[in-house]
Amino acid sequence: MECILEGEIVGILACSNNRRRAMTVDKPSLKQAFGFLKGNLAYDSLDKEFNAPLPFEDETGYIECVATSERARGKGVSTALFKHVMQELPYRNYILEVVDTNSTAIRLYKKLGFEEFKRKREKLSRLKGFKERIYLQWIKG
Template identity: 30%
Template sequence: MKDLIIRKALEEDREAIALISARAFNNDWKLLSTDENKIARILAPGVFIDVYDVAIVNQKIVGFISLVTKNERAQYIKEKVFQKEVGFFKGYAMAMMLKKEFEEPLHFNTDQVYVDILGVDPDFNHQGIGSQLLQHTIENNKQKEISLKVTSINENAINCYTKKGFHEFKREKVKYPKQMGFDEFIYMKR
């Protein structure tokens, strides 16, 4: 896509990032809510904006990538926001369930970066935006090993990562595959 601009995320990009997360990963959020705007309101306060780059087409954010090092994470779970949006008990239970996945420190070496989240607005899928975000990351982190995690059912992402020189180095079974909708995480690095 020739009119694509990639830049560091700004504070005013927070809601757009959250909405793209809600839309791009809507299957993952169905247990919480099918309302994308509600999911975006839940996610927005926990976006750690400092680790995001955004992809822009015609002055609209259409995708993002978050790169973390050491103990940073891209998204934090704000349980009070979950409770406000979906109810006290459901909000608390979902927040506690997601905290580990989103907030657990990664413990990387200083020569490593981790793609914590890469998301593209579904209206812009299959236009090379995810690939360009990944290429931007590779070009700006030439001296560092880049790693990521992908679900075993996300064949499009796995193919994209493989084309960009990533290779699998580990698989991890998930505890509740039926509820999660997939059975393994695949870890890849470049």
């Protein structure tokens, strides 16, 4: 799903399910972009994150990615994308993951009605710049 403003894409939201991922990585593209060695290393580190099947029931949509261009932030783009997806897609339950340092996103998700159900401490948190992954869900009423 994308949001277009004045002919420019200013926001995206990717929603996956247990049968198909919205965002995948493939080795040939990574090797072409980064070279043989770095492409293979990138694929090996990203494969499980982006290509593995999701362990959710059929009624669950997984919000895999949300992004808004800098010039469109604060103008309701992400809110509009979420509302459209939550109304139009057939899922009863939506799950997403956010890192603890992304307070702007956490506020948005809670405003939309998402509730925290799990936290997972991150290994190598100093290198990654965050301590925990926070899992939130929204269930259609």
